[in-house]
Amino acid sequence: MSAYATEHRRSLDDPEAFWAEQARAVDWFTRPRTVLDREAPPAGRWFPDGVLNTCYNALDRHVVRGRADEPALIFHSAYSGTRRTYTYADLLQEVAQLGGGLRELGVGPGDRVVISMPMVPEAVVAMLACARLGAVHSVVFGGFAAAELAARIDDARPKVVLISSCGLEPGRVVEYKPLLDAALQRSRHQPDYVVVHQRPEAPAELHGERELDLAVLMRPGQFQPAGCAELAATDPLYILYTSGTTGKPKGIVRDHGGHAVALAYSMRAVYDIGPGDVMFTASDVGWVVGHSYIVYAPLLVGATTVLYEGKPVGTPDAGSFWRVVSEHRAKVLFTAPTAVRAIRRVDPDGALARRHDLSSLQALFLAGERLDPDTFHWAGELLGVPVVDHWWQTETGWPIAANPRGLAPLPLKAGSPSVPVPGYDVQALGPDGAVLPADQDGALCLRLPLPPGTLPTIWGDDDRFRRSYLETFPGWYLSGDGGHLDADGYVFVMGRTDDVINVAGHRLSTGSMEAVLASHPAVAECAVIGVADDLKGQVPRALVVLTDGVDTPPAQLAEELVALVRAEIGPVASLRRVDVVAALPKTRSGKLLRRTMREIADGGPGTVPSTVEDAGVVEQLRPVLRGDHPA
Numbered sequence: 001m002s003a004y005a006t007e008h009r010r011s012l013d014d015p016e017a018f019w020a021e022q023a024r025a026v027d028w029f030t031r032p033r034t035v036l037d038r039e040a041p042p043a044g045r046w047f048p049d050g051v052l053n054t055c056y057n058a059l060d061r062h063v064v065r066g067r068a069d070e071p072a073l074i075f076h077s078a079y080s081g082t083r084r085t086y087t088y089a090d091l092l093q094e095v096a097q098l099g100g101g102l103r104e105l106g107v108g109p110g111d112r113v114v115i116s117m118p119m120v121p122e123a124v125v126a127m128l129a130c131a132r133l134g135a136v137h138s139v140v141f142g143g144f145a146a147a148e149l150a151a152r153i154d155d156a157r158p159k160v161v162l163i164s165s166c167g168l169e170p171g172r173v174v175e176y177k178p179l180l181d182a183a184l185q186r187s188r189h190q191p192d193y194v195v196v197h198q199r200p201e202a203p204a205e206l207h208g209e210r211e212l213d214l215a216v217l218m219r220p221g222q223f224q225p226a227g228c229a230e231l232a233a234t235d236p237l238y239i240l241y242t243s244g245t246t247g248k249p250k251g252i253v254r255d256h257g258g259h260a261v262a263l264a265y266s267m268r269a270v271y272d273i274g275p276g277d278v279m280f281t282a283s284d285v286g287w288v289v290g291h292s293y294i295v296y297a298p299l300l301v302g303a304t305t306v307l308y309e310g311k312p313v314g315t316p317d318a319g320s321f322w323r324v325v326s327e328h329r330a331k332v333l334f335t336a337p338t339a340v341r342a343i344r345r346v347d348p349d350g351a352l353a354r355r356h357d358l359s360s361l362q363a364l365f366l367a368g369e370r371l372d373p374d375t376f377h378w379a380g381e382l383l384g385v386p387v388v389d390h391w392w393q394t395e396t397g398w399p400i401a402a403n404p405r406g407l408a409p410l411p412l413k414a415g416s417p418s419v420p421v422p423g424y425d426v427q428a429l430g431p432d433g434a435v436l437p438a439d440q441d442g443a444l445c446l447r448l449p450l451p452p453g454t455l456p457t458i459w460g461d462d463d464r465f466r467r468s469y470l471e472t473f474p475g476w477y478l479s480g481d482g483g484h485l486d487a488d489g490y491v492f493v494m495g496r497t498d499d500v501i502n503v504a505g506h507r508l509s510t511g512s513m514e515a516v517l518a519s520h521p522a523v524a525e526c527a528v529i530g531v532a533d534d535l536k537g538q539v540p541r542a543l544v545v546l547t548d549g550v551d552t553p554p555a556q557l558a559e560e561l562v563a564l565v566r567a568e569i570g571p572v573a574s575l576r577r578v579d580v581v582a583a584l585p586k587t588r589s590g591k592l593l594r595r596t597m598r599e600i601a602d603g604g605p606g607t608v609p610s611t612v613e614d615a616g617v618v619e620q621l622r623p624v625l626r627g628d629h630p631a
């Protein structure tokens with residue numbers, strides 16, 4: 001058996017022994033005696049009697065062990081040209097200072113803090129300061145609109161909201177304060193304080209006693225720096241909202257203990273990153289990839305993380321990622337396939353990559369959406385290093401399937417994120433819950449118990465957690481992705497089995513877009529489907545049926561609806577095309593035939609089920625879906 005196979009088997013045969021061993025990579029105030037409480041509701045808890053602090057593990061312990069002057073974080077902004085290195089001592093000082101300031105505002109263990117900041121060091125400092133106090137952070141991605149921010153504020157009920165005054169997008173400055181003001185006008189919950197990190201590109205006006213400047217809170221000597229709270233391993237570290245099939249986002253909960261243990265393990269087993277190595281994860285702190293592999297995991301293992309503010313192309317060119325890798329000697333680059341496709345579109349021959357010294361790079365990791373074989377081959381040939389597709393989710397927090405480079409690199413297969421990572425028993429299940437044989441597509445599921453670091457529940461909603469993930473196949477976690485395993489045990493992920501779509505690595509709910517469209521008085525009925533796109537993987541398309549008597553020209557209405565979705569969900573929704581149609585195809589029980597519509601739009605036959613109410617509606621829609629002409 002390979003080193004991988006032995007370790008994977010051991011992790012499934014005796015998870016308690018396996019994870020007790022991995023837990024030694026973490027410093028505990030009280031070492032856990034119980035590794036896994038299988039009975040703890042709703043689906044078991046890891047290290048229930050362990051006591052630790054994630055921030056201590058990410059910062060203090062490295063300083064204590066003589067690595068104070070080692071680089072912890074390199075900030076590289078493609079917009080302002082800034083390059084700033086924070087040593088472990090620097091970062092610790094800032095985090096303790098902000099922790100002291102937040103404590104002065106009344107923030108303590110269990111209190112929630114919503115953070116809406118772009119890719120700036122202050123975002124990392126804010127997250128770690130919360131972890132230090134035992135406060136629960138909830139970072140909201142900057143590409144969402146006020147209504148989405150309001151929904152998260154109402155669900156998390158934060159004591160403090162921490163924002164930057166603005167984010168920078170190519171050619172425009174995105175002001176966050178008006179966005180927050182609009183969100184707070186909508187939300188039922190009001191925080192005690194709003195703390196603003198002022199950026200020179202667009203400082204925000206602060207009003208009243210509730211609004212404070214971050215610089216004041218962090219002024220040295222202003223408040224006593226905070227020490228690390230002693231926290232139960234099961235205490236929540238953060239809530240991260242992700243799209244579900246309905247409009248309401250799901251607050252994925254992450255705990256302290258399991259998370260620290262799992263991330264440290266993943267750095268060793270999957271990414272092969274340890275103390276002194278440089279990891280460049282080009283994502284956003286608002287996504288789980290940013291939480292895990294920009295912020296927590298590199299720091300937990302004493303590595304250096306690169307925080308890059310910019311895009312893969314246009315800031316200023318398609319060589320940005322290669323410039324960052326080369327300047328900071330990154331060993332690993334981790335990004336989404338869309339980013340590589342964007343680079344390839346502008347620089348198909350890779351001329352810009354060849355201008356940089358990429359000799360430090362040992363692997364390119366890709367996740368967040370399906371990696372098409374064409375992009376896999378292009379990147380591999382260009383870089384001459386393994387291109388490691390890996391599969392995971394906001395819910396799991398760390399890779400489910402990957403090529404375990406730190407254990408024993410396995411042969412790569414285009415179209416597959418390789419094999420289940422130790423800790424995960426991945427199987428494809430049929431509709432009856434039976435494990436399917438090799439090569440047969442089904443629902444990709446993870447056998448319980450889930451390993452440490454995965455979600456213990458949904459914030460404030462154990463029932464939704466059970467309904468969403470555990471009830472379809474008792475004893476299994478339903479991933480929502482479909483696919484199969486081949487005869488070698490390689491996983492192939494074919495796409496979502498529900499109404500969630502993946503646009504440029506951003507997970508979006510078609511249901512919430514439909515809810516926004518349906519709120520327009522001209523719309524009687526609507527459907528949003530995700531269709532294949534060469535650059536973004538998938539993009540949403542909307543089909544709407546007009547309310548009787550509405551005579552707005554379709555082009556004008558489409559423009560209004562696109563603007564409405566952008567205003568209500570955010571630019572990240574990327575809805576560009578809305579077609580007005582006479583009717584939508586349904587089953588006799590009234591269910592929309594989304595799969596049929598999607599298949600036709602993607603150039604497939606568009607199989608019509610026997611339960612269709614009126615097959616003529618599908619035929620009428622074919623030319624519209626194929627894009628032959630507007631409805």
Ligand SMILES: CCC(=O)SCCNC(=O)CCNC(=O)[C@H](O)C(C)(C)COP(=O)(O)OP(=O)(O)OC[C@H]1O[C@@H](n2cnc3c(N)ncnc32)[C@H](O)[C@@H]1OP(=O)(O)O
Nearest residue numbers: 142143169283287288289336339368392393504505571572
């Ligand atoms: C494994 C677990 C997971 O899946 S976690 C999720 C992992 N996903 C990722 O890391 C996301 C990867 N994708 C990206 O980083 C971006 O899409 C890349 C590839 C860089 C392309 O960026 P961009 O050109 O802006 O396209 P986009 O589709 O992301 O954006 C669409 C519109 O939204 C805007 N937007 C984006 N981010 C922000 C932001 N932080 N603040 C404000 N606005 C934002 C973009 O500017 C764009 O706007 P517009 O429509 O062009 O006006």
